[in-house]
Amino acid sequence: MQLQTKSAQSTLGRHAQLQAIPVVLKPTASRASFSQAATSVAQAPVSSSRRDRRATVVAPAAAVASAPTSPQPFNELLPGFRVVIAGAGISGLTLALALLKKGIKVQVLERDLTAIRGEGKLRGPIQIQSNALAALEAIDPQAAEEVLHQGCITGDRINGLCDGVSGDWYVKFDTFHPAADKGLPVTRVINRVTLQEILADAVERIGGPGTIQGSMHVVAYEEVKGAGGKKEVVAVMEDGQRVVGDVLVGTDGIWSKIRKQLLGETPAHYSEYTCYTGISDYVPADIDVVGYRVFLGNGQYFVSSDVGEGKMQWYAFHKEPPSGTDEPGQRKARLLKLFGHWNYNVVDLIKATPEEDVLRRDIYDRPPVFKWFDGNVALMGDSAHAMQPNLGQGGCMAIEDAFELANDLASAVSDAAAKRANVEVAGVLQHYQNMRMVRVSAIHGMAGMAAFMASTYKAYLGEGLGPLSFIEDYHIPHPGRVVGQAILKLTMPGVLAWVLGGNTHHLEGARNPQCRIGDKPRAFQESEFGLFMRDDDALWERANADWLLVAEREAPAAATAPTPRQQVLVGAGSSGRGGSATATATVEAPVAAATAVAAPRFGLAPYEYKGVYLNLADSVEGRNKVTIVGTSSDCGVVLEKGAKAAERHARIMCNGQGRFELEDMGSSAGTWVNGLRIERGATVQLHAGDVLEFGSHPAPERFTLKLQHKMYRTDVVKGDAYQRISTGAMSQTA
Ligand SMILES: Cc1cc2nc3c(=O)[nH]c(=O)nc-3n(C[C@H](O)[C@H](O)[C@H](O)COP(=O)(O)OP(=O)(O)OC[C@H]3O[C@@H](n4cnc5c(N)ncnc54)[C@H](O)[C@@H]3O)c2cc1C
Numbered sequence: 001m002q003l004q005t006k007s008a009q010s011t012l013g014r015h016a017q018l019q020a021i022p023v024v025l026k027p028t029a030s031r032a033s034f035s036q037a038a039t040s041v042a043q044a045p046v047s048s049s050r051r052d053r054r055a056t057v058v059a060p061a062a063a064v065a066s067a068p069t070s071p072q073p074f075n076e077l078l079p080g081f082r083v084v085i086a087g088a089g090i091s092g093l094t095l096a097l098a099l100l101k102k103g104i105k106v107q108v109l110e111r112d113l114t115a116i117r118g119e120g121k122l123r124g125p126i127q128i129q130s131n132a133l134a135a136l137e138a139i140d141p142q143a144a145e146e147v148l149h150q151g152c153i154t155g156d157r158i159n160g161l162c163d164g165v166s167g168d169w170y171v172k173f174d175t176f177h178p179a180a181d182k183g184l185p186v187t188r189v190i191n192r193v194t195l196q197e198i199l200a201d202a203v204e205r206i207g208g209p210g211t212i213q214g215s216m217h218v219v220a221y222e223e224v225k226g227a228g229g230k231k232e233v234v235a236v237m238e239d240g241q242r243v244v245g246d247v248l249v250g251t252d253g254i255w256s257k258i259r260k261q262l263l264g265e266t267p268a269h270y271s272e273y274t275c276y277t278g279i280s281d282y283v284p285a286d287i288d289v290v291g292y293r294v295f296l297g298n299g300q301y302f303v304s305s306d307v308g309e310g311k312m313q314w315y316a317f318h319k320e321p322p323s324g325t326d327e328p329g330q331r332k333a334r335l336l337k338l339f340g341h342w343n344y345n346v347v348d349l350i351k352a353t354p355e356e357d358v359l360r361r362d363i364y365d366r367p368p369v370f371k372w373f374d375g376n377v378a379l380m381g382d383s384a385h386a387m388q389p390n391l392g393q394g395g396c397m398a399i400e401d402a403f404e405l406a407n408d409l410a411s412a413v414s415d416a417a418a419k420r421a422n423v424e425v426a427g428v429l430q431h432y433q434n435m436r437m438v439r440v441s442a443i444h445g446m447a448g449m450a451a452f453m454a455s456t457y458k459a460y461l462g463e464g465l466g467p468l469s470f471i472e473d474y475h476i477p478h479p480g481r482v483v484g485q486a487i488l489k490l491t492m493p494g495v496l497a498w499v500l501g502g503n504t505h506h507l508e509g510a511r512n513p514q515c516r517i518g519d520k521p522r523a524f525q526e527s528e529f530g531l532f533m534r535d536d537d538a539l540w541e542r543a544n545a546d547w548l549l550v551a552e553r554e555a556p557a558a559a560t561a562p563t564p565r566q567q568v569l570v571g572a573g574s575s576g577r578g579g580s581a582t583a584t585a586t587v588e589a590p591v592a593a594a595t596a597v598a599a600p601r602f603g604l605a606p607y608e609y610k611g612v613y614l615n616l617a618d619s620v621e622g623r624n625k626v627t628i629v630g631t632s633s634d635c636g637v638v639l640e641k642g643a644k645a646a647e648r649h650a651r652i653m654c655n656g657q658g659r660f661e662l663e664d665m666g667s668s669a670g671t672w673v674n675g676l677r678i679e680r681g682a683t684v685q686l687h688a689g690d691v692l693e694f695g696s697h698p699a700p701e702r703f704t705l706k707l708q709h710k711m712y713r714t715d716v717v718k719g720d721a722y723q724r725i726s727t728g729a730m731s732q733t734a
Helices: 005-012 014-019 030-042 048-057 059-066 090-101 113-123 130-139 141-150 176-181 192-207 257-263 331-339 344-351 394-419 425-456 466-474 479-501 526-534 536-542 564-575 580-587 591-602 727-733
Strands: 082-086 105-109 125-128 158-163 169-173 188-191 218-225 231-237 242-245 247-250 269-281 290-296 300-308 311-319 359-365 377-379 545-554 607-613 619-621 624-630 650-654 660-664 671-673 676-678 683-686 691-694 703-709
Touching (some): 082 242, 090 130, 090 394, 125 300, 130 394, 130 479, 141 188, 158 526, 176 526, 231 247, 247 257, 290 344, 300 344, 300 425, 311 344, 311 425, 331 344, 359 425, 377 425, 624 691
Parallel strands (some): 082 247, 158 290
Antiparallel strands (some): 218 231, 269 359, 300 311, 545 607, 545 703, 624 650, 660 683, 671 676
């Protein structure tokens, strides 16, 4: 059943009359659909905890938004200018909010309101960087405040690029100072669903219920003449409904129908990468000092980011043709095949993710186009400039776009009202395009370059050289890596300053140029940024972590199920980021509750582990704690019977500040670090992620030096025997 304009107005009340958009509406109340979607997402594992938290925190705002509203009257100077927005993603909602704040009437048409959440689940949390947060503050301080509050701050820590295999830092980023220096909020990560909800609530807070209409699949538009010959544009729905406005903005994403009509067929560009993504209960050892990391490789790369509340989000990119599929239940297995030889920060994160939470999508972008409008129709966000996700700026650019277009339209509408003339829409859209094109194109290009660099990285000469790949074993740094690192170190500060702060002058007068009081490093002094940027060891030392030497193997099929005590460790993963005080409390949580949650989520991984905490070793020599590795049963780490190693083969010394050394105790059979044999009797410094082998290479047992957040300290890991611990627990612990 369809309602004519009059009925729609009576349904929507005074607000709709003031808007006077002659919209043909279905009788479905959008708020109801929206709430329904909210309920379904609340049950989704990805977002549930954040939603719960949000419900508590924003109760007053939510109450206002869901109460029967009597919308604020629009600016009487602006009697009839109407903007129709096709698509309620980040760009559509932000534009709607920005226009409403300026007193311009909007109607948002969304194909599928649940897709706002569906997309959120599909794509996971999103990084909203300082530039976009500042633009949002300028648009609506209240919505911005909620986003700032809900987001997990990553910009207050060290971020950057690492070698995928070794985990060693390649280039570190300081995203804090470019923001702080310009008085911008510090970068956050926020669940996409939460972000969209905040924006949608704000839109309805100002525009009233019905401002966002669901089940409105825009398939085309028509330009028509309105009263007095005024140019108007009609958005046409798949089911024939029509919505007329003065301007139509296509914010309908990369596969935009508005774009297709405006520009003709412009094929999307497959990035050559498919992307697996997941969120897991996992707290990396250095979470207090590191926000996100991109692990680089050849033909594949991996991104991991703290998203708060004890969860990490990850993306695993792999170069392959589009439209690939996986056998049911085989995504993790495939990922472990592809990334299993990478450093433990990658591997453990994959292992800690429940199979059903691993999602997959192919990554597309759009080559830049230099026409974003035609007549009274404009494109915004991904419909105009879908870019590769590597800079985390696609959504941020959409927010900046929205600020610009809303400002431009508002001034033009005011001018026109003062002159009692029609709004000069084409001029406004041309200005919007001019103002945005250079910055967006540059960031689009940088995102492409970042993607290229992330996936063509080669650590050592010989990689990818087929028959010559044996050269790789000599660990000769790849020239591309060395030159790339030098260039990045030189250029990154300037690039970051421009990406994060390059739009600031546009926001002058619209927001207070203040970095927020809470936006400062929590785990360390701001003055220590410099030290951490320079010194990798200093970062490890500051991590609230234990050092584990741990070997891992597939458990025999008949291995016993995890004990309740071990399962408690799994539960600890969801206790949130934070210090050991919280952690200890969680580890001691009631066994029954933890077991009930843990078993179905993590029970599938047949791995066994053994190892020791090196920094807790009993034996002390001078200022060092010492662990002996050998075949003798009195060693701290006992090697498998049959190993060619000596009874007392090597010593690992921990100096108390988190610096570790390995000494070969004169063994004839040899000791290997990362596949390279060290000299007999030699002492070498160890680093997190190093792989040690004793007696032969390859050895029957390979030990990895791992950092583990202190919250997971346990007595389960012992140096003499393998034990089965559920994957989640061990992924978190080791
Ligand atoms: C893996 C990945 C990670 C990313 N990470 C980040 C990040 O960290 N930070 C960042 O800023 N950006 C990131 N991005 C980019 C970001 O997701 C996009 O740039 C952003 O979502 C664009 O918003 P949009 O509103 O233009 O489009 P979309 O988010 O695609 O929204 C379009 C909306 O329009 C609706 N719609 C579609 N067609 C129609 C139609 N015909 N009629 C009506 N409605 C329609 C859709 O249902 C949807 O709600 C990432 C992208 C990917 C793929």
